[in-house]
Amino acid sequence: MKMYRGLSRVIILSLLGGALGSLFVAVRPAHAQVTTSTFTLQVSGTASAAVTGLPEAVTFAGPLVVTATVMSDPTRPTGVLVSIDGRGVKGTGSKTGTVYLNECEANLTRLFAATDVIKTTFAFFKDAAGSYLTSKTGLLTLNLSYDTATLSLVNVTGSIGTL
Amino acid sequence: MRLPGERTKSRLRDFIRIGLMSGALLLVITEGLGALAPSAPAFGGSDGGVPTGLPPSPTFGIQKFTQPMPRLDLLPRNAVSTLVPAPTEQANTTQQAVDPALGGGSGPIEGRPPGPIWAHQGFARFPPKVAVEVTMEGAKINSAYTPGVSSSLNSGIDPTTPFRPRFHPSLPDQGPLAMWTFNGTLPPKLLLGRYAEPILFREHNKLPVDKTQNGGFGIHTISTHEHNGHHGAENDGFTGAFFFPNQFYDYHWPVVLAGFTSINTGATDPQAATPDDTGGKVNIAGDWHETMSTHWFHDHMFSFTSQNVYKGMAAMFNIYSAKDRGNEAINDGVNLRLPSGTAKSWANLDYDVNIMLADKAWDANGQLAFNKFDFDGFLGDRMTVNLVDNPFFEVEARKYRFRILNAAVSRFFKLALSDGSTMIQIANDGNLLPHPVPLTELDEMGIAERYDVVIDFSRYAVGSKVWWVNLTQQTNGKEPDQDLSLQQALAGSTVDPVVGKFLEFRIVRAPAAPDVSQVPDPMIPNPVLPVVTRTRTFEFKDRATQTTTGSTSFTGPWGIATDGQRDALDADYGRISAAPAFGTTEQWTLQGGFGWDHPIHIHFEEGQIISRSGSFSRSGSNNVPAWEQGRKDVYRLRPGGTVTIAMQFRDWGGMFMEHCHNTVHEDNAMLLRWEIDNGGSPFLRPLPTPIATPQGVTFIPPDEILPTAF
Numbered sequence: 045m046k047m048y049r050g051l052s053r054v055i056i057l058s059l060l061g062g063a064l065g066s067l068f069v070a071v072r073p074a075h076a077q078v079t080t081s082t083f084t085l086q087v088s089g090t091a092s093a094a095v096t097g098l099p100e101a102v103t104f105a106g107p108l109v110v111t112a113t114v115m116s117d118p119t120r121p122t123g124v125l126v127s128i129d130g131r132g133v134k135g136t137g138s139k140t141g142t143v144y145l146n147e148c149e150a151n152l153t154r155l156f157a158a159t160d161v162i163k164t165t166f167a168f169f170k171d172a173a174g175s176y177l178t179s180k181t182g183l184l185t186l187n188l189s190y191d192t193a194t195l196s197l198v199n200v201t202g203s204i205g206t207l
Numbered sequence: 208m209r210l211p212g213e214r215t216k217s218r219l220r221d222f223i224r225i226g227l228m229s230g231a232l233l234l235v236i237t238e239g240l241g242a243l244a245p246s247a248p249a250f251g252g253s254d255g256g257v258p259t260g261l262p263p264s265p266t267f268g269i270q271k272f273t274q275p276m277p278r279l280d281l282l283p284r285n286a287v288s289t290l291v292p293a294p295t296e297q298a299n300t301t302q303q304a305v306d307p308a309l310g311g312g313s314g315p316i317e318g319r320p321p322g323p324i325w326a327h328q329g330f331a332r333f334p335p336k337v338a339v340e341v342t343m344e345g346a347k348i349n350s351a352y353t354p355g356v357s358s359s360l361n362s363g364i365d366p367t368t369p370f371r372p373r374f375h376p377s378l379p380d381q382g383p384l385a386m387w388t389f390n391g392t393l394p395p396k397l398l399l400g401r402y403a404e405p406i407l408f409r410e411h412n413k414l415p416v417d418k419t420q421n422g423g424f425g426i427h428t429i430s431t432h433e434h435n436g437h438h439g440a441e442n443d444g445f446t447g448a449f450f451f452p453n454q455f456y457d458y459h460w461p462v463v464l465a466g467f468t469s470i471n472t473g474a475t476d477p478q479a480a481t482p483d484d485t486g487g488k489v490n491i492a493g494d495w496h497e498t499m500s501t502h503w504f505h506d507h508m509f510s511f512t513s514q515n516v517y518k519g520m521a522a523m524f525n526i527y528s529a530k531d532r533g534n535e536a537i538n539d540g541v542n543l544r545l546p547s548g549t550a551k552s553w554a555n556l557d558y559d560v561n562i563m564l565a566d567k568a569w570d571a572n573g574q575l576a577f578n579k580f581d582f583d584g585f586l587g588d589r590m591t592v593n594l595v596d597n598p599f600f601e602v603e604a605r606k607y608r609f610r611i612l613n614a615a616v617s618r619f620f621k622l623a624l625s626d627g628s629t630m631i632q633i634a635n636d637g638n639l640l641p642h643p644v645p646l647t648e649l650d651e652m653g654i655a656e657r658y659d660v661v662i663d664f665s666r667y668a669v670g671s672k673v674w675w676v677n678l679t680q681q682t683n684g685k686e687p688d689q690d691l692s693l694q695q696a697l698a699g700s701t702v703d704p705v706v707g708k709f710l711e712f713r714i715v716r717a718p719a720a721p722d723v724s725q726v727p728d729p730m731i732p733n734p735v736l737p738v739v740t741r742t743r744t745f746e747f748k749d750r751a752t753q754t755t756t757g758s759t760s761f762t763g764p765w766g767i768a769t770d771g772q773r774d775a776l777d778a779d780y781g782r783i784s785a786a787p788a789f790g791t792t793e794q795w796t797l798q799g800g801f802g803w804d805h806p807i808h809i810h811f812e813e814g815q816i817i818s819r820s821g822s823f824s825r826s827g828s829n830n831v832p833a834w835e836q837g838r839k840d841v842y843r844l845r846p847g848g849t850v851t852i853a854m855q856f857r858d859w860g861g862m863f864m865e866h867c868h869n870t871v872h873e874d875n876a877m878l879l880r881w882e883i884d885n886g887g888s889p890f891l892r893p894l895p896t897p898i899a900t901p902q903g904v905t906f907i908p909p910d911e912i913l914p915t916a917f
Contacts (some may be wrong), residue, residue, distance in 0.1 A: 048551060092267065120683075121688075147645050150648065153686075154689050162692070163693075179631075
């Protein structure tokens with residue numbers, strides 16, 4: 045009997061809670077929202093030979109595409125997925141003119157704020173067969189600014205250096 | 208499914224679950240969102256810890272990097288003749304007495320569903336050549352640790368010293384109710400297999416017959432899924448094909464190249480081959496572009512996967528082929544010569560290291576602890592590698608391959624080396640990529656994903672150290688909070704104790720022999736996809752309804768809407784949501800939602816990501832990053848994201864699953880059944896659903912067939 049009383053209580057509470065919960069879900073006032081914006085910028089900078097161990101400094105320049113997908117959810121702190129594609133950026137050896145490619149692709153989860161500073165690393169390597177085996181590391185610094193009303197990127201600046 | 212007389216208990220559990228959810232909602236109404244995570248008002252609790260939902264794990268004074276990381280423990284490979292009774296094509300229904308705690312009477316010794324539908328497909332064509340016999344049982348001391356390498360390549364661990372079931376020498380042993388593992392021991396197990404060498408994997412359930420003897424979580428009924436094995440459904444670890452204590456289940460893993468029934472059927476392509484024992488290779492049928500390498504297997508018990516896997520039911524499985532030989536010296540124009548070793552003709556582990564990542568938590572007694580009541584997911588506050596806490600690993604100054612598995616319940620990891628130097632990703636989900644990808648920070652790694660990377664330690668001086676660092680902060684089971692910069696993670700600028708250094712590499716000596724390994728380009732190009740015959744959509748949502756009431760259904764906050772259904776449906780493994788025709792290729796679009804991230808796993812055969820939208824932007828391409836341009840079996844949706852994949856349905860038949868591999872989401876009830884429709888021959892159409900009891904498995908018609916399934 046005790047068990048059945050307990051069971052009944054659980055069922056009744058469950059049903060009551062479920063009904064109220066359904067009501068809550070039904071009248072959930074705010075909705076999640078996704079806002080995507082893209083910004084293309086020119087970045088430049090130098091990876092010093094002293095840090096990379098290469099025989100020469102490598103100077104980078106080129107276009108970098110930043111896409112911000114802002115997830116606004118009333119139940120969670122607003123987050124943003126920042127996707128970076130910098131593979132169009134080319135490096136040039138300061139002494140030899142050697143061309144360096146990179147694998148600067150990244151998806152970064154960030155907390156949304158009016159401004160955000162991102163520091164992320166990327167691999168770069170000579171434009172030659174098998175050179176990825178001796179990749180070096182560059183540091184990409186991005187300064188992102190958002191319109192907090194529209195949740196869109198309004199400006200991005202960036203530079204390249206080393207750790 | 209349920210024991211006789213247990214239906215009330217099952218429903219009671221559902222009511223309690225519903226009640227808890229409702230109660231949580233009431234708390235939200237009355238007290239705001241913080242009520243859902245009392246220890247975590249935003250990110251991190253008042254004590255700054257991760258909201259495990261439990262008290263912080265006591266440290267017992269242990270320090271990081273004070274114990275070696277053990278290599279995984281090799282499972283013995285035996286002759287099939289050692290199996291008693293001998294394996295059979297159909298389930299062995301020899302009767303045995305059933306323990307009174309399981310209802311008494313008698314029942315079959317094998318828990319596999321009986322009859323022709325669940326008979327081993329291809330059993331005559333691919334007779335087992337290797338037997339692997341394991342138990343699932345409570346934790347105990349390992350007196351037969353077999354790392355597969357010398358002590359010098361295992362950070363000095365003496366394998367003759369009994370290996371205790373504990374996360375650190377200063378922590379207590381795990382009790383037999385707290386931890387359940389293959390053979391009951393640590394380290395986690397590793398199975399070595401090769402193509403065209405079918406394996407009979409016999410698993411004995413030695414767990415307590417009393418289901419309440421579980422240390423607070425986990426269930427004693429089990430079903431082992433060979434993750435992404437290309438097998439018949441009877442060997443897939445279907446969530447409803449579980450078995451009971453004192454039973455065994457024979458899984459027959461043929462280990463074949465996908466497409467063996469339609470591509471290179473005469474085994475004439477020299478690229479499609481398997482290693483022999485003398486340094487040569489033997490051609491095999493199938494498409495070598497489908498070659499797989501790094502698998503794992505784990506429990507898949509309906510609505511208990513998270514608890515059981517967390518409890519220790521996980522192991523890894525390396526599959527070797529002529530392409531991925533596990534011998535770096537053989538130069539035959541096919542072998543890719545990836546870092547491994549040279550002593551054996553295949554499967555050298557000297558420089559090929561399995562890594563199982565998992566966050567854990569333990570109670571005041573140091574026993575594994577789990578919060579069953581947070582349906583967003585479970586996060587531990589301690590990082591383990593191969594189930595030891597924050598270890599070190601000794602390496603030579605040369606190239607190593609690491610096969611990294613995210614074996615967590617709900618946590619994502621993003622790995623970097625502490626000096627920011629490069630790792631070369633060579634495989635994703637166990638599939639070698641078309642091209643190696645040099646990365647300084649790996650992508651966030653979802654649950655069940657596998658990333659194989661090569662690290663060249665020759666760039667470091669002997670005597671130096673470098674660390675693996677986790678950059679992803681996560682304080683909610685739904686999704687990561689943020690990725691930190693390497694500097695931030697190293698500085699400890701986070702509330703998440705699992706961020707930061709977690710594995711110390713010690714470069715201890717020059718290579719014992721010249722490093723002749725390679726990381727070639729290309730590796731394995733993608734297979735050519737046939738014409739797509741049909742498209743389907745699956746939306747993964749946080750509000751779901753249940754349309755069925757049978758014992759195969761479950762109620763939870765998560766669900767899946769198929770082909771434009773208005774409402775997502777809770778899991779019911781008696782419901783058929785999709786039934787692709789045998790021999791066809793379909794395009795499936797997986798749609799996520801906001802505020803969470805789901806790593807979606809589709810069983811049976813790896814697919815290719817055709818496009819991503821809303822989550823990655825690359826001008827003029829399909830939005831798929833380089834490391835996802837191979838084949839995969841886990842597809843991260845990312846918040847609000849959509850992934851479209853192509854997948855083939857061939858070679859085998861039966862019922863399979865699709866689900867979120869955040870296993871808390873899967874268990875609560877983001878899972879569906881699909882099956883391969885062969886038009887009714889030789890199998891029934893649709894397939895009946897197995898209902899497991901200790902006294903035997905019966906079958907019932909599907910609860911429901913969605914209108915767009917067939």
